Amino acid sequence: MTRIITPYPADDHDHHDDVNNLGLQADSAMLARSAVDRRRVLSLGLLGIGLLVGCGASATTPGTGSGGGTTGTADCPAAIPSETAGPYPADGSVASGQSLNVLTRSGIVRSDLRTSLSTGHTAAGVPLTVILKLVNTNSSCAALSGYAVYLWHCTQSGEYSMYSSAVVGEDYLRGVQESGADGTVTFQTIFPACYSGRWPHIHFEIYPTLASATSAPGKIQTSQLALPRATCDAVYATSGYSASVSNLSRVSLATDNVFGDGVGTQTPTMSGSVSAGYTANLTVGLAR
Structure with missing residues (x-):
């Protein structure tokens, strides 16, 4: 059988000054985020900045928040996002042209x-x-x-x-x-x-x-x-x-x-x- 190991089917906006004006708390919270999350926060304008400051580091601590940016705490996170099972699940579904279980x-x-x-x-x-x-x-x-x-x-x-x-x-x-x-x-x-x-x-x-x-x-x-x-x-x-x-x-x-x-x-x-x-x-x- 041929080995199949393949990947799954494979700028910031104009609100930088709003974040800078909020000082160290916003700067620190923003820097703690991934580039993707920073772009998402900035795209929301003042609403996103308010969420950023209100949630602080708890939104980015490993084990908190969500794939889509919803916040939570380590003990009570947001619901985990759905992701693909990928091509090798062996759960009875058809994947990689087979139905293995x-x-x-x-x-x-x-x-x-x-x-x-x-x-x-x-x-x-x-x-x-x-x-x-x-x-x-x-x-x-x-x-x-x-x-x-x-x-x-x-x-x-x-x-x-x-x-x-x-x-x-x-x-x-x-x-x-x-x-x-x-x-x-x-x-x-x-x-x-x-x-x-x-x-x-x-x-x-x-x-x-x-x-x-x-x-x-x-x-x-x-x-x-x-x-x-x-x-x-x-x-x-x-x-x-x-x-x-x-x-x-x-x-x-x-x-x-x-x-x-x-x-x-x-x-x-x-x-x-x-x-x-x-x-x-x-x-x-x-x-x-």
Whole structure:
């Protein structure tokens, strides 16, 4: 099978003086934003500037806000935006000319995604723990328990199990977890590569129940995590990620086809190190 690793189907306005006249608070808040978000704020004129000053840094802290610029807090973000599932979901939908479904395989409900259910092979890479907390943005961000999250991503070489020729017989780096009483799901995996044309990312789908997490029609949300640059740089300096260094140098969040409209609610808070492994934490808002 031919390997298919492709990117997804791929100026400021005249209000600078308004921002400058508002002083250090507005300047600092504006500089903290991405270029895309700065253009969006400026295009709104005085309304955008008022939102900028009123929300301050909380609108740009990782894990807050939204892809479209809506604000929130770390504990109660805006609803996470919908994103493409991409060409390698293996969720029963037709993608890359195939209808593959890992969700019906025995053992797919698991927290450790590193070992292939079909072969027993283990994916190499820097350890990464992903912790997502699901909350209801229509109910003061109350925890959403009993929901299911299907999470998947590429290998340290930029390949997707079940699709890419080198790992077509594997199904690692894919798995489902049910959210607990606190709305949390936890996955043990590896840090994914940066492949050509895309910012480093992790895919996930959310289902209203574990029983409904068997095929794409049952999902209520699809989105992606945008991995922070500093962590990517540290990981990609290690053995096995050499291709990611040059790939990352040719892409930015602003030019990425998915994240170009902002990543406020999609950027996890990172902790850890290359030697100990990393942990990515994100509160995921759903309008339920």
